[in-house]
Amino acid sequence: MKRNDAKQVFDIPVYNTIFPFLLKRRSDSLVYHSFELDVTDTLEYIRKFNASKPDFRLRFFYVFCAAIMRTFVERPELNRFIAAKRYWQRNELSMNFVVKEKMTDDAPETSNPLYFKPEMTLMDYAKIIDDYINRSKEDSEDNSTDSLIKLLLHVPYWVVSSIVKLLGFADRRGILPQFIRDADGLHTSVFVSNLGSIGIEGSSPHHHLYEWGTTSLFVTLGALERARVFGDDGKLVSCRYKVQVGFTVDERITSGFYFIKSVKHFQNLIEHPELLEKAPELPPPVLTKKEYRKKLKASKKIHS
DSSP: OOOSSEEEOOOOOGGGGGHHHHSOSGGGSEEEEEEEEEOHHHHHHHHHHHHHOTTSOOOHHHHHHHHHHHHHHHSGGGGEEEETTEEEEESSEEEEOEEESSSSTTOOEEEOOEEEOTTOOHHHHHHHHHHHHHHHHHOTTOOHHHHHHHHHTTSOHHHHHHHHHHHHHHHHHTOOOHHHHHHHOOSSSEEEEEGGGGTOOSSOOOOOOOSSSSOOEEEEEOOOEEEEEEOTTSOEEEEEEEEEEEEEEEGGGSOHHHHHHHHHHHHHHHHOGGGGGSOOOOOOOOOOHHHHHHHHHHHHHHHO
């Protein structure tokens, strides 16, 4: 079986291959993880960066997104999904998030996938994200998701239901056209929700995963908060800036050990954003079926 958006993964631990049969839906496989990031040094890095380059304003959200994408590059099992009971490695590196034109109840929202290249560095990510946000606020009508939904709702509901079933079948078989995947925004590596930007303080609520599409990871970002640090004598020692992050992941795509190591890798990138200025070391591509069989044979010879 082949897909037009991913390559099948054969090099899977035997124990994991049964998961898609036992846990048939993403809603059966959700794992939630929350943690707090100390971003004091990150904000200082951003302040110095903006002071040295007045022609471009780097924002914390850009660094946050760049760190997520770099984690996907260097920890590629996160960029997988389950479809038709099989494991798939996504062909592209992508992200989706919602941009609200104004902070009012009736202000329009824009949501379209952004695509990146694995070798990109911090400024590459930042410029793409900055350009997309600016364009979205200037032209909020350019929303492929809304356009597709409006088109569907021009026909009777029973026709819509039939079309959705047909598209779902095409998606499971891996033949859904690219323009449909781009329009719905739920076929990306990750969906990011910047809840801090809409005034949510404290903990960052978790978001569910959708059965539609192939997105296996949802990340929520809370608001920046200042935390005072006091000494044993009760005197103020310093102020630290912290933020709450929530991950929702389809546990079938990788092991818990791999996921937690990936989260720690992401934390390290956020706390040391200078690492994002360097190009990453790209991991090897997934093994083809032929290569996997060759690996198995070699392994059996070693243990025989």
